[in-house]
Amino acid sequence: MPGVTTAARAAVASLPKTPGVYRFRDESGKVLYIGRATDLRQRVGSYWSDLRGRRHLKRMVTQIVRVEAVVCDSVHEAAWLERNLLERSKPRWNRIRGGLEVPIYLRLDRRGGVPRLVVDYGPFTPDVQDVFGPYLGGTKARLALNGLGRVLPLGYTGDRLTGSERDMARIRGVDAADRDTLVATTAGLLRRERAAIDAVRELLTRQRDRASEGLAFEVAQRVQEELEAIDWLVAEQKVTVDGAADCEVYGWADDLLVRFHVKGGRLCTWTQRDCREANAQRFLERTPEAWAPFAARSAELASRLAVAHAR
Incomplete structure (x- = not known):
């Protein structure tokens, strides 16, 4: 042993x-x-x-x-x-x-004339729109929510604000005319659109740096945590996608075949076995193009580890 x-x-x-x-x-x-x-x-x-x-x-x-x-x-x-x-x-x-993490969603709630981004747990009926996710980790999702509210204050773009809310809207520099732009940027970020991500990151980075320069280090640290949480939300993630088609994903390298099974939008099984190249081809042809880089990379790593174990 x-x-x-x-x-x-x-x-x-x-x-x-x-x-x-x-x-x-x-x-x-x-x-x-x-x-x-x-x-x-x-x-x-x-x-x-x-x-x-x-x-x-x-x-x-x-x-x-x-x-x-x-x-x-x-x-x-x-x-x-x-x-x-x-x-x-x-x-x-x-x-x-x-x-331990609980899967959550973010949803644009447009009720009451004031769009708000809220945490939701689903499930959703077919008529519900503007749902993003699922995301894993409620703490990170809520941090990201705070960060988005910091620079995209949707709550202050309503038509019926109280006096104190109108004062805050003036301080934040927004009004009802900004509503559609803020909604579009929020949705664009959650759809992982590069321009929206870059715009939000730049705004938060400026706030973090201003806080740091003003010696408000706790605020700067909080904004940095919000930036990292937003990066978590928008990072590439394809192993759990609601509504995605079932498929078989295969990768091959040096007589080793790696197989992943995607069911209900979730990559849920991972196996690997010896397989000659001639026999592997019929499996590789089943792999959806979007999964091919992931599968090839997985097979190459499996092969390297197999060689390392054999030494």
Whole structure:
């Protein structure tokens, strides 16, 4: 056993320093644990160094003989993929099926003549419009909501404001004539439109820098957290998309075939097996074009890890 666990530890060097999801297998091939990482190499390597608050996993580490991983396009995507996999199957060393974060949505509520961006949990009837998400992590979503309200004050563009609200509208420099522009920018950001994202980031960055220059460091820190939360919301994330079609996603590299199954808009299973190139082609043809880079990258990483384990 020491030989194979040493090989698993050595495979860490083959991991990229990018966001992703990893899993550990034991000698029989059984999955021991599934986790996510902002930096795959650092996170997986930490299991063989300082476990800190994860000391309960010390016995598990001695059983790891194989490391597998998938690179994701964002930390948010990695969080969703981990959740989806754990909802389908919870390995012994994972504590909670699915995870602690609650999926939420942001919705433009236009009732009362004053558009507002609100947190919602769904489900939604077919007639409900202007719904964005789902997002994973209510804390980050609410921080992002605060940041958007800071620079896109929709609440002060109503036609029937109180006296104090009119005063605040003057201070914020908005009125009813700005309503459509603010709504369009808000919706554009949540649709991940580059121009809207850049505009909001620039406005928040200016506020952060002004606060810092004025020695209001707590305010500056709060605005920085809001910026990071907005980056979380708008980051690429395709493993959980409401209404997306079911599909099979395949990647191949060096006689190793990686398969992902997308059901109900959720990437929910991940497997890999040996496969000759001639046999792989019919599977690769099933992969939707939008998924091809993700699948190819996953297969290349799986192949590198397989070679590392074989050394």
